[in-house]
Amino acid sequence: MALTLFNTQTRKKELFEPLDAACVGMYVCGPTVYDLAHIGNARPIIVFDVLYRLLRDIYGADSVTYVRNITDVDDKINAAAQASGEPISAITARTTQAFHDDIDELNALPPDVEPRATEHIGEMIDMIETLIASGHAYEAEGHVLFHVPSDDDYGKLSNRDREEMLAGARVEVAPYKRDPADFVLWKPSEEGLPGWDSPWGRGRPGWHIECSAMSRKHLGLTLDIHGGGADLVFPHHENEVAQSECASPGQPFVRTWVHNGFLSVNGEKMSKSLGNFITIRDALDGAPGEVLRLMMLSTHYRHPLDWTEEGVQQARTRLDRLYRVLQNAGEVSETGSDDADSGDPGFDAALHDDLNTPLALSELERQADELSKLDGPDTGRHRRTFLASAGMLGILQQDPKAWFKGADAAEDVSHIEAQIALRLEARNAKDFGTADNIRDALAENGIILEDRPDGTTDWRRTG
């Protein structure tokens, strides 16, 4: 089935065809590790995780290389260290660990390569030297700058005209710039700041050069897919294109640019500078990662997504229902034939159409409806297809029992079961007042009881 993706470069949905189907490369801009990641960071993690899963499904797991960098040298990190007194290496190590822990909860597969900027300084210096040699960059007062007018194609990704950009510029232009649009490739580091020896003295890289240097090292000169948040289109990705293509004339940098839309919170922009941001950790306190994942996938990746508590609740209810269907289908003996899994055409078509996860989700729910009505030898096969579809979205992969009951302490469970037994006694004695009191008390602790037709009582956790 053909995969189409919306290419930011051409502003069109295009048939995706990798340069080499045996070696598909995807590069996604990762976090700058100076603080806990927020839910806006979580969106590209989840979106590109789904794309990664889909590419692996199409081309084979061994044929896809997903590279997502860690930016561990940056002025924000330096500022955080200065503010707290914590050593830079401690901040980056701690924040990187926190990032991994957080996105693990979101069921995101780890990338194949996770390069760190500080481990690629040599590659960056090499690239900068190439740019200077070819007249695309120059040294000035210890800085090395990319000279934007030297690149005729500059602006092609973000569709910006240089003249217009200058007209709208609100920043002060550093005096050493030959052109106001020129941007930093390398800058001097004074005492106390991270720095590396270079032909231009002790210094550190600018932000954009790291992605150009690391992507080419790990994926080659031309990437099949480069992804990130829509806010990175300009200037970050535009500058990456300029650096990479000027350093290797005739080699296109990226074939398909994929950008996810912006996330807002209760209709407002979320930003670190405004301080109204919700960290992934905060969000995980309120709901399991799988719920957050489902919530993010219920809006198309290119559209704006507004984060609300109600939206989280809706996702939770939806996921509960899917797990319930899975649970019920699991009670049917697996006697179906073991045909090779052919997938679900409706679901697959939705996902292959520019990652239409909201539609895919509704197809998944259609599968759930069908599964819940089945009661025969086909059940096992449907269940497997259903699970495979859900797996493409990275959901429904745990035991329904674990989902509803959680993995809490055994004494907690025995307490619940003891209460259920007490309630059963009361019900048998027609003492419904006592029975309802027990049920209400459990409900206050987030335990919902469900009486079954056979006289037994099941329970589940909520919230």
Place this chain on the structure above:
RNA sequence: GGCCGGGUGGCAGAGUGGCUAUGCGGAGGACUGCAAAUCCUUUUAUGCCGGUUCGAUUCCGGCCCCGGCCUCCA
């Protein structure tokens, strides 16, 4: 000002030139001691103004509103 998204029923959110998803919620019913869960039934929409068309939510033009980017940001 320039560039890019978006405006769909109570809410969330897709597709589609005519037969008008899906989910959450609401209403009614079945089931239940009552619930919960499940099942059945049900309600409501396409920002505004033109144009093309037999017919537009869907195509074209204009306008209005919201958000993002143009400065660190996923």
